[in-house]
Amino acid sequence: xxxxxxxxxxxxxxxxxxxxxxxxxxxLEAARTPNMDSLAADGVCGIMDPIGPGIRPGSxxxxxxxxxxxxxxxxxxxxxxxxAGVGLELKSGDIAFRGNWATVDAKGRxxxxxxGRIKEGTEALAKELDGVVIDGITVILKTATEHxxxxxxRGKGISCQVTDTDPHKENxxxxxxxxxxxxxxxxxxxxxxxxxxxxxxxxxxxxxxQQRVKDGLPPANxxxxxxAGMTPEMPPLAKVWGWDPIAIxxxxxxxxxxxxxxxxxxxxxxxxxxxxxxxxxxxKAAVGAxxxxxxxxxxIKAPDIGGHDGNFDLKMSSIERIDExxxxxxxxxxxxxxxxxTADHSTPVPVKNxxxxxxxxxxxxxGVRTDDVKAFNEKAVAQGGxxxxxxxxxxxxxxxxxxxxxxxxA
Amino acid sequence: xxxxxxxxxxxxxxxxxxxxxxxxxxxLEAARTPNMDSLAADGVCGIMDPIGPGIRPGSxxxxxxxxxxxxxxxxxxxxxxxxAGVGLELKSGDIAFRGNWATVDAKGRxxxxxxGRIKEGTEALAKELDGVVIDGITVILKTATEHxxxxxxRGKGISCQVTDTDPHKENxxxxxxxxxxxxxxxxxxxxxxxxxxxxxxxxxxxxxxQQRVKDGLPPANxxxxxxAGMTPEMPPLAKVWGWDPIAIxxxxxxxxxxxxxxxxxxxxxxxxxxxxxxxxxxxKAAVGAxxxxxxxxxxIKAPDIGGHDGNFDLKMSSIERIDExxxxxxxxxxxxxxxxxTADHSTPVPVKNxxxxxxxxxxxxxGVRTDDVKAFNEKAVAQGGxxxxxxxxxxxxxxxxxxxxxxxxA
Numbered sequence: 108x109x110x111x112x113x114x115x116x117x118x119x120x121x122x123x124x125x126x127x128x129x130x131x132x133x134x135l136e137a138a139r140t141p142n143m144d145s146l147a148a149d150g151v152c153g154i155m156d157p158i159g160p161g162i163r164p165g166s167x168x169x170x171x172x173x174x175x176x177x178x179x180x181x182x183x184x185x186x187x188x189x190x191a192g193v194g195l196e197l198k199s200g201d202i203a204f205r206g207n208w209a210t211v212d213a214k215g216r217x218x219x220x221x222x223g224r225i226k227e228g229t230e231a232l233a234k235e236l237d238g239v240v241i242d243g244i245t246v247i248l249k250t251a252t253e254h255x256x257x258x259x260x261r262g263k264g265i266s267c268q269v270t271d272t273d274p275h276k277e278n279x280x281x282x283x284x285x286x287x288x289x290x291x292x293x294x295x296x297x298x299x300x301x302x303x304x305x306x307x308x309x310x311x312x313x314x315x316x317q318q319r320v321k322d323g324l325p326p327a328n329x330x331x332x333x334x335a336g337m338t339p340e341m342p343p344l345a346k347v348w349g350w351d352p353i354a355i356x357x358x359x360x361x362x363x364x365x366x367x368x369x370x371x372x373x374x375x376x377x378x379x380x381x382x383x384x385x386x387x388x389x390x391k392a393a394v395g396a397x398x399x400x401x402x403x404x405x406x407i408k409a410p411d412i413g414g415h416d417g418n419f420d421l422k423m424s425s426i427e428r429i430d431e432x433x434x435x436x437x438x439x440x441x442x443x444x445x446x447x448x449t450a451d452h453s454t455p456v457p458v459k460n461x462x463x464x465x466x467x468x469x470x471x472x473x474g475v476r477t478d479d480v481k482a483f484n485e486k487a488v489a490q491g492g493x494x495x496x497x498x499x500x501x502x503x504x505x506x507x508x509x510x511x512x513x514x515x516x517a
Numbered sequence: 518x519x520x521x522x523x524x525x526x527x528x529x530x531x532x533x534x535x536x537x538x539x540x541x542x543x544x545l546e547a548a549r550t551p552n553m554d555s556l557a558a559d560g561v562c563g564i565m566d567p568i569g570p571g572i573r574p575g576s577x578x579x580x581x582x583x584x585x586x587x588x589x590x591x592x593x594x595x596x597x598x599x600x601a602g603v604g605l606e607l608k609s610g611d612i613a614f615r616g617n618w619a620t621v622d623a624k625g626r627x628x629x630x631x632x633g634r635i636k637e638g639t640e641a642l643a644k645e646l647d648g649v650v651i652d653g654i655t656v657i658l659k660t661a662t663e664h665x666x667x668x669x670x671r672g673k674g675i676s677c678q679v680t681d682t683d684p685h686k687e688n689x690x691x692x693x694x695x696x697x698x699x700x701x702x703x704x705x706x707x708x709x710x711x712x713x714x715x716x717x718x719x720x721x722x723x724x725x726x727q728q729r730v731k732d733g734l735p736p737a738n739x740x741x742x743x744x745a746g747m748t749p750e751m752p753p754l755a756k757v758w759g760w761d762p763i764a765i766x767x768x769x770x771x772x773x774x775x776x777x778x779x780x781x782x783x784x785x786x787x788x789x790x791x792x793x794x795x796x797x798x799x800x801k802a803a804v805g806a807x808x809x810x811x812x813x814x815x816x817i818k819a820p821d822i823g824g825h826d827g828n829f830d831l832k833m834s835s836i837e838r839i840d841e842x843x844x845x846x847x848x849x850x851x852x853x854x855x856x857x858x859t860a861d862h863s864t865p866v867p868v869k870n871x872x873x874x875x876x877x878x879x880x881x882x883x884g885v886r887t888d889d890v891k892a893f894n895e896k897a898v899a900q901g902g903x904x905x906x907x908x909x910x911x912x913x914x915x916x917x918x919x920x921x922x923x924x925x926x927a
């Protein structure tokens with residue numbers, strides 16, 4: 108009997124390149140991963156290009172592809188997914204930005220892009236600006252962790268074809284500029300630039316900032332915006348593919364993608380989206396979620412962080428902790444559950460950034476056509492029975508695996 | 518550190534099929550190739566469909582794909598690439614043909630398609646016809662090696678949707694016919710047919726031909742045209758991908774493709790585009806070019822010639838000579854240089870023509886994810902870590918390798 112339920116685990120940025128200094132091994136090869144190795148031996152493996160060969164994926168575009176959406180159609184920028192990830196309810200057509208509380212001096216120079224990594228008082232600051240209407244466009248401002256905010260423009264005739272107001276380094280405040288000649292882009296710039304000026308006026312003498320100045324801390328006296336994106340129409344994953352899905356995800360960007368895909372995305376205690384995340388708690392939540400859901404989508408961010416930091420050992424130990432979580436999952440699922448493990452992209456330690464190297468892929472459960480791969484690592488799985496696939500192939504393959512797929516033809 | 522410069526070697530037609538009579542080996546398997554085998558052992562390998570599975574590539578369309586152009590968009594015929602390859606400066610929209618000096622009798626029968634492989638006097642003949650204007654269309658005629666010419670029509674309202682005037686075997690002269698109902702195709706036929714008649718008139722009593730008849734040689738008394746193609750708009754490779762490229766290529770067709778891709782294509786002494794080419798001279802030129810360029814594209818034509826001739830041993834020995842050149846390259850590049858070796862298509866000895874069998878692919882240098890392949894041949898590399906790619910994937914993969922790739926998403 109093929110499985111009727113699936114756990115789909117994405118180990119963020121797990122794949123890597125061979126490091127000579129580490130005995131010509133990748134972190135995944137070097138890590139002790141008895142559970143994933145055993146799943147590889149009992150399952151079927153392959154490699155996958157999340158977007159396509161040579162295309163360096165973002166976490167966002169890769170996850171969209173893995174969930175069956177065409178990132179070339181639905182992705183215009185990171186803003187909407189970040190906004191959805193911190194719980195903002197977006198409407199199709201909303202223009203969303205990531206934002207920072209920042210410090211600007213009297214000459215318009217941004218002296219601290221994070222306002223001293225402000226932690227407290229940001230809710231009170233946001234309250235002063237959230238909901239203002241400028242030229243008929245409603246501005247929604249929500250504070251996220253520390254200095255982070257999300258900023259949404261809602262209304263008619265606006266566009267994401269605009270530049271950031273964030274200068275990205277200590278520099279003069281950047282005015283928002285249109286990236287095309289449309290009236291919508293010009294209008295959006297006007298609204299955002301007016302909002303930026305308004306934020307300076309409103310925040311200047313706010314009690315929170317008066318106290319910060321008194322304490323010798325940089326005031327949060329401006330809101331900077333970057334990463335404009337238009338909230339796409341994304342038909343719910345449940346409707347497109349016929350699953351009853353849930354996402355066990357910590358990091359905001361991926362929470363946002365899953366939310367916009369119409370998935371339930373509960374908070375799991377101890378799941379931080381960082382290297383300190385409680386992986387076992389996530390594994391337990393995933394297994395528990397199988398009672399009510401037939402597709403449990405998981406993201407574990409930790410290996411990506413080691414990759415970005417260029418820290419082989421951190422990445423390796425994150426992978427070993429994932430392997431323990433996978434051991435828990437395997438021990439606690441019944442034979443009607445299939446398990447698919449992959450990554451959203453490579454984040455090679457020597458590159459400290461995403462790369463387009465293909466990622467390993469493993470499917471374990473009833474109904475897979477097994478192969479001779481005995482270990483779960485980049486080199487071993489390249490010999491696997493699945494060959495080289497693309498991210499967009501995964502959802503159809505899952506459909507077929509659980510026997511939901513419809514025949515094309517007779 | 519990933520490489521910052523690349524040598525990209527295309528061994529023309531190198532791939533083949535298994536020959537029972539040769540111990541179930543391909544020429545590449547049978548050849549002694551210690552250098553390429555060692556690169557395979559230290560690098561990563563795979564197989565590649567230059568255009569797509571089952572699509573039998575031309576050298577031209579395959580090279581276009583390898584250089585990142587879509588041959589389905591830019592390729593309408595071989596003419597423009599041949600013309601550019603012999604140094605003609607083409608303009609987008611020019612209709613170019615390959616041409617032959619040929620011999621036609623009084624009844625309009627082509628008795629020798631190559632005018633006795635005429636070698637001398639062709640410059641003088643071409644001078645009589647080059648630059649004539651017919652119905653407002655300028656005809657450019659340039660002589661190439663031996664009996665070969667290129668013929669370009671330049672002007673408004675012309676098309677490449679026309680048949681050849683070359684009968685392709687000893688036969689009556691073919692009139693050029695339109696392949697569609699457009700006015701442009703009809704006009705092009707008219708111009709080409711008038712030019713053909715003009716060539717007969719002008720060449721008939723030309724001193725070169727009077728002498729040939731006296732010497733008992735067939736006169737070059739007509740110009741035949743074939744392979745009409747419209748010169749495409751090709752944005753320079755440097756602009757599209759951000760490389761500073763150079764091509765070390767002998768054979769005219771590929772020289773033309775590289776020229777139309779905006780690449781510098783120097784003449785290398787001893788590089789003939791034939792089996793007699795000085796491969797070591799090309800290898801030296803390639804290594805030398807790394808001083809000023811970050812992408813050195815090489816084509817070595819020789820193995821293709823053995824394949825077309827059905828000559829296993831000739832093909833094998835060409836490959837062994839390539840391996841020596843590769844040995845020179847490996848010994849003379851620093852660790853910031855990556856090396857990619859592949860073929861543009863298979864030219865199997867038993868087929869004596871191009872086939873769609875995938876070609877071997879090898880990437881050697883810092884930053885590749887190595888695999889367990891130990892030899893460079895069609896069978897061994899099919900087990901490689903790259904799996905099965907397409908020609909169009911190569912440029913993006915190179916971008917990613919040297920860390921020029923932009924991330925799609927965040």
